[in-house]
Amino acid sequence: MESLPLWLLALVFVAGAAVIWVAGIQLSKTTDVLDARLHLGSALGGLIVLAVATNLPEIAITVSAGLSGSIEVAAGNILGGIAIQTVVIAVLDGFGKRGRGVRPITYRAASLTLVLEALVVVAVLSVVIAGSQLPPDLVVARLTPDVVLIAAIWIVGLFLVQRAGKGLPWHESGHAPDASPHDSGHRTRKQDEKPMSTRKAAVVFTVSALATLVAGVVLERAGDAASSQIGLSGVLFGATVLALATSLPEISTGLQAVKQGDDNLAVSDIFGGNAFLPVLFLVATVLSGKAVLPQANASDIYLTALAAVLTLVYAVGLVFRPQRRIAGMGVDSFVVVVLYLVGIAGLVAITLG
Numbered sequence: 001m002e003s004l005p006l007w008l009l010a011l012v013f014v015a016g017a018a019v020i021w022v023a024g025i026q027l028s029k030t031t032d033v034l035d036a037r038l039h040l041g042s043a044l045g046g047l048i049v050l051a052v053a054t055n056l057p058e059i060a061i062t063v064s065a066g067l068s069g070s071i072e073v074a075a076g077n078i079l080g081g082i083a084i085q086t087v088v089i090a091v092l093d094g095f096g097k098r099g100r101g102v103r104p105i106t107y108r109a110a111s112l113t114l115v116l117e118a119l120v121v122v123a124v125l126s127v128v129i130a131g132s133q134l135p136p137d138l139v140v141a142r143l144t145p146d147v148v149l150i151a152a153i154w155i156v157g158l159f160l161v162q163r164a165g166k167g168l169p170w171h172e173s174g175h176a177p178d179a180s181p182h183d184s185g186h187r188t189r190k191q192d193e194k195p196m197s198t199r200k201a202a203v204v205f206t207v208s209a210l211a212t213l214v215a216g217v218v219l220e221r222a223g224d225a226a227s228s229q230i231g232l233s234g235v236l237f238g239a240t241v242l243a244l245a246t247s248l249p250e251i252s253t254g255l256q257a258v259k260q261g262d263d264n265l266a267v268s269d270i271f272g273g274n275a276f277l278p279v280l281f282l283v284a285t286v287l288s289g290k291a292v293l294p295q296a297n298a299s300d301i302y303l304t305a306l307a308a309v310l311t312l313v314y315a316v317g318l319v320f321r322p323q324r325r326i327a328g329m330g331v332d333s334f335v336v337v338v339l340y341l342v343g344i345a346g347l348v349a350i351t352l353g
């Protein structure tokens with residue numbers, strides 16, 4: 001694609017993003033159907049399948065980058081994706097439900113289970129930072145201890161979330177009395193909506209997944225070529241433009257969930273996806289045969305720390321449940337947006353320095 005003109009690359013990039021948006025909505029709908037019909041369970045079924053489904057663009061980009069040896073693009077996309085997907089909660093907060101008397105999303109979705117999911121994200125990101133300090137030759141059977149530990153934490157986190165969903169020794173089982181009534185991991189269906197058959201759901205899911213995978217590869221190739229032509233560094237592009245494009249499934253499914261009243265699931269989808277993304281470092285390590293995290297540069301670690309801070313802001317918001325809104329969003333969402341913009345300014349300084 002390097003030989004294509006910039007305008008055509010931009011057109012291809014936008015087309016790929018559009019495919020991901022539409023496919024993301026279908027993935028969300030069919031995931032709910034398959035979860036219910038196959039009795040997978042809210043955490044080990046819905047959260048796993050939905051996390052994988054909405055992160056198919058990142059999976060495609062990681063596989064493509066791992067096979068080609070472009071570890072920098074994979075790392076920047078994964079770590080930058082976590083930061084920007086956390087900001088997606090602010091988008092859902094500001095545009096999901098509007099009007100007088102509407103309270104912020106962390107007030108409506110208050111749940112100790114969501115706080116637990118946020119802590120799992122921070123734990124995984126902490127291992128990412130620690131893993132970047134390991135020696136690069138610490139590779140055994142195409143694996144490194146840091147990526148194995150990340151995968152283990154993710155799996156343990158899923159079991160903890162499933163256990164928390166069955167009940168916690170807190171008032172209202174960890175849910176605030178006036179929070180959204182829907183359980184994390186299940187999406188409600190409109191009364192007049194005709195149920196989808198299992199076979200149709202499986203077909204739509206497969207087609208949407210393939211479309212998302214292809215679109216993800218197209219995004220990575222077209223975006224990399226375009227960033228080279230305009231002189232934008234791979235790290236900065238992967239952490240901003242590419243990360244935003246690959247976050248479209250979370251935005252589309254999240255907006256749909258919030259409008260249906262599933263505030264808990266909208267936030268859970270973001271935290272679940274963010275906890276899953278670093279697991280892709282294991283995939284990149286196996287495919288490339290190299291230790292990925294020790295090769296992470298300063299900007300990657302910077303993005304990891306930024307993502308952890310943004311996640312903690314929402315964890316605090318879920319505990320204190322602020323009712324005040326600023327610029328159409330909750331106080332915590334406003335703080336997250338400001339911190340992210342300041343963080344991107346710092347990333348520009350790092351890449352240009």
